[in-house]
Amino acid sequence: MSEIRTGLGWDVHRIAAGRPMILGGVTVPCEFGLEGHSDADVLAHAITDAILGAAALGDIGMHFPDSDARWKGADSLVFLRHAHDLATQRGYRIVHVDSTIILESPKLKDYRQAIRERLAETLGLEIDRVSVKFKTAEKIGPVGEGRSAESQAIVTLEK
Numbered sequence: 001m002s003e004i005r006t007g008l009g010w011d012v013h014r015i016a017a018g019r020p021m022i023l024g025g026v027t028v029p030c031e032f033g034l035e036g037h038s039d040a041d042v043l044a045h046a047i048t049d050a051i052l053g054a055a056a057l058g059d060i061g062m063h064f065p066d067s068d069a070r071w072k073g074a075d076s077l078v079f080l081r082h083a084h085d086l087a088t089q090r091g092y093r094i095v096h097v098d099s100t101i102i103l104e105s106p107k108l109k110d111y112r113q114a115i116r117e118r119l120a121e122t123l124g125l126e127i128d129r130v131s132v133k134f135k136t137a138e139k140i141g142p143v144g145e146g147r148s149a150e151s152q153a154i155v156t157l158e159k
């Protein structure tokens with residue numbers, strides 16, 4: 001009988017001028033971006049944690065500490081691929097990824113397909129197994145005031 005597991009991921013990054021806005025491995029044209037040790041891909045980080053969570057393999061900081069110079073400016077799809085490899089080695093396969101990016105601006109809906117394709121390709125999944133949603137924070141709180149971006153993800157694994 002197959003075993004089904006679910007993992008939860010969440011992340012937040014500060015918004016800063018002069019930084020790229022990379023979401024799910026896709027660079028979104030924008031006059032500001034996300035601050036962080038790596039490329040600050042808030043969506044990739046949340047999905048990475050969701051995979052690690054479902055497989056009970058710790059969290060992203062355990063595998064890729066931000067004190068390690070190797071990960072400075074790192075492409076976060078490397079983290080995602082690594083988490084997927086670890087889960088695969090333990091006999092799991094990803095059934096489905098669902099996610100939400102919470103960002104006041106810019107509008108992201110025109111990038112949904114590109115982000116889904118990039119994530120699906122990185123995880124070796126059919127695109128209909130990868131869902132990416134967007135929300136504003138209705139101008140409330142740090143996200144709503146344009147000071148940060150958050151992401152949430154949930155991943156289903158099957159063994």
Ligand code: C5P
Binds near residue numbers: 103106108136137
């Ligand atoms: O936050 P709100 O409910 O107003 O978002 C409405 C819709 O706007 C979302 O369902 C999403 O399709 C889109 N959106 C977007 N980019 C954002 C935030 C929301 O495309 N940064």
Ligand code: MG
Binds near residue numbers: 042045
């Ligand atoms: Mg992060």
